[in-house]
Amino acid sequence: YNMDGHKLLIDERDVEAQTIIKDYTLLKMWEPETTKIVKENVKEGDVCVDIGASIGYFTLLFARQVGEKGKVIAIEPTARCFRYLKKNVELNGYKNVVLHQKAAWDKKEIVKVPLNDPKPMTAEGIDMDSLLEGKIDFIKIDVDGPEPKVLKGLIKTFEANPKLKMVIEYYPKYIEMAGCSPKEFMDIINKYFTYSKIPGDYGEGYWNLFCQRK
Secondary structure, eight states: OEETTEEOOOOTTOGGGHHHHHHHHTOSSSSHHHHHHHHHHOOTTOEEEEESOTTSHHHHHHHHHHOTTSEEEEEOOOHHHHHHHHHHHHHTTOOSEEEEOSEEESSSEEEEESTTOSSOEEEEEEEGGGTOOSOOOEEEEOOSSOHHHHHHTTHHHHHHOTTOEEEEEEOHHHHHHTTOOHHHHHHHHHHHEEEEEEOSSSOTTOEEEEEEEO
């Protein structure tokens, strides 16, 4: 499949990934308004982090935007998506992407992912601050619920990067279902960022936020 100029390898016989596959094959562009924000804000030479990379749509977009002088760090804990992520990066010829099959978290421990999945699998959780070094320009976070855990694991990164920009999904219902707190989510966002709701990409009760460091 082709989306926004990238090739996405998808096995339609893959029962385990059917829901994910259906989401991508129905659309010509994934989250068009968020895609537009990424294109407007990610520049050549930037360092980007894709947390909850799934099969790689935003990872590929970041890789194209930052160019050979930039770098993309993609985090995807589930085996079913990670194998597609790896193949799609290779298929599009990008050499500026580093992949980690881990769960972004607030500490190192074994976690269940996705937390809201009726049949979750286990993955190695890691606080992102221990993984990220140096300048970080842009972060995308979409982990279907435990976003507060991810944010807690990024505090040092936020404090070390005063020009950081971020897109993050805010879905209070999913956050609560994952045993996390929407209030904790917003407390961290309000402390470190100014933000606006990205229109159009989601539905009632959930949306992407575009955040810029205060």
